[in-house]
Amino acid sequence: MKNLLIIAAAVTIGLTACQSADTKATGNDQGKKDSTTILWLDSTYRDLGQVKEGTKVEVSYHFKNVGEHNLVLSNVTAQCGCTTPDWPKEPIAPGQESVIKAVFNSDGRIGENRKMVFVNANTRPKSGDTLTFRVEITE
Numbered sequence: 001m002k003n004l005l006i007i008a009a010a011v012t013i014g015l016t017a018c019q020s021a022d023t024k025a026t027g028n029d030q031g032k033k034d035s036t037t038i039l040w041l042d043s044t045y046r047d048l049g050q051v052k053e054g055t056k057v058e059v060s061y062h063f064k065n066v067g068e069h070n071l072v073l074s075n076v077t078a079q080c081g082c083t084t085p086d087w088p089k090e091p092i093a094p095g096q097e098s099v100i101k102a103v104f105n106s107d108g109r110i111g112e113n114r115k116m117v118f119v120n121a122n123t124r125p126k127s128g129d130t131l132t133f134r135v136e137i138t139e
Helices: 002-026
Strands: 038-040 045-052 056-065 073-078 083-086 097-105 111-121 128-138
Touching (some): 045 056, 073 083, 073 097, 097 111, 097 128
Antiparallel strands (some): 038 056, 056 097, 073 111, 083 097, 111 128
16 A cells, blocks of 8 residues: 555656656746747648759748747757748737748759658647648659
């Protein structure tokens, strides 16, 4: 019985620590009262077709803040170094639209490539979205 109580306490402490770490990792430390809602105006998946090796391919994802509070994109990262994201650093007011862009460097990447861009923001019900694209690189 004593061991069961010790295990239950350890699990509770571990879960509480993970929840705190998750909040910090996603950048959603403003709390639920300041959360907002993002609407992706076009698909979060793009098929960019075929391009020749060495081409820098740009992809854009349009969105709108449809919530009641400013939308803050705390961090936007790419799956790998071949993709460079660019996003608005200033808050996006309710009703305002904006865009996240990513540039994929196809140099040395012949064949099919599937890449992801991770968006962390003060959104609900989740604090992050994944944007994806596919491109086939030819010689």
